[in-house]
Amino acid sequence: MSSKAKNLVIVRSVIDQGLSHAEAAARFSVSRQWVHALVTRYQLEGPAGLEPHSRAPRNHPGITPAALREEIIRLRRELTADGADAGPITIAWHLEQTGHHTPSTSTIRRILHAEHLIEPTPAKRPRSSYRRFQADLPNECWQSDITHAHLASGRQAEVLDFLDDHSRYLLHLQAAPAFTGAMVVDAMNTLISTYDAPASTLTDNGLVFTARLARYKGARNGFEKLLQAHRIHQKNGRPGHPQTQGKVERFHQTLHRWLDARPRPETIDELQSLLDAFRTWYNTARPHRATGRRTPEQAYTALPKATPSTNTEPEWRTRVDKVDRNGKVTVRYAGRIRHLGIGRAHIGESVLMLIHDNEVTTSNAATGEVLTEHLIDPTKNYQRPLQRTPGQHSPGSPPAPNSEPPQKNLSRVTVRKR
16 A cells, blocks of 8 residues: 555544544554644645655755855856956855855855866875975065066067065066066065065076076176175075975966966067056955965065075185286176276286185286285176285285285286387
């Protein structure tokens, strides 16, 4: 007997045969409450009321409202089309900013999966497997790198960026056909004037950032000299290991996705306008997971700034050269070739230069006789020698015992009349 037929028999025994609810319950081995419920449903709905009812709860407090589901889906599509991050954490942040009820990120993720708006990436390395390093204060470390962008003509342009390690605040974003060391130095000078000097920098080993892997070891380029002047500690990643600069590399993904969502600019100036708009959006309208879902600007201004330490390593190196026909030798200083005046009297002589930061002592390579001393002025190309008095020795070197003073001033430039 089906459940509906049995229910009808129980009801008819009460209504037509006059059994009490207790008697019907005893006869058909059901509870008295069930007999009462069947009779009530029959009186209200007729035979249809005896059909088995669903046991599902009438109210579902855990179900996301349809309007909120539609808003989550709309935000996902809108952010994706705009080239912005559109993950569950970002969507939850936008919902919170607009006053909506914010479900858990797992709920948002389930909704996006149900709408096929998330592509599974099972081969992707899990986030928990990475070792994360983050500066404790703003200005404790600035990361910098150069990436590329394409113009409408297909030509590539370079983009220089500086990113604060602690807050992810985008300090600088500049486009150019190509960057030289001098341009990087100018950008760093501007940043120091605007935000004060950081305690350290972290870059790769590009020649605009460091000369430590250049052909001639020891010489420091302009960027390194600038950092030394401000007592900023310089850090460089291991060659072929971009994970060391992971924050700025991850930033490049965000930048390129945002640029790819827009038409390619025609000129460098148009690209710069796009970069300026991106920098404003990135710093003020985009939450970051690593900063507690705050914007980089909020994180950068929330704590006091770190400052450079007083310990910096001086530059020590040597160089061998030959005095040219104009009485000069050359040395690379702060990324540029400097011409040091030695004197026409020493044309063709091999010389040894001892370089300590901006102090250069030049001697005859064969005899060891000191010829000139220079204090390099980084604003000038040609460097005049310091005037030395007879018997004077280079700074830091004690006079030789029982030494006779030289008979002439060796640092004075002798000009021969033609």
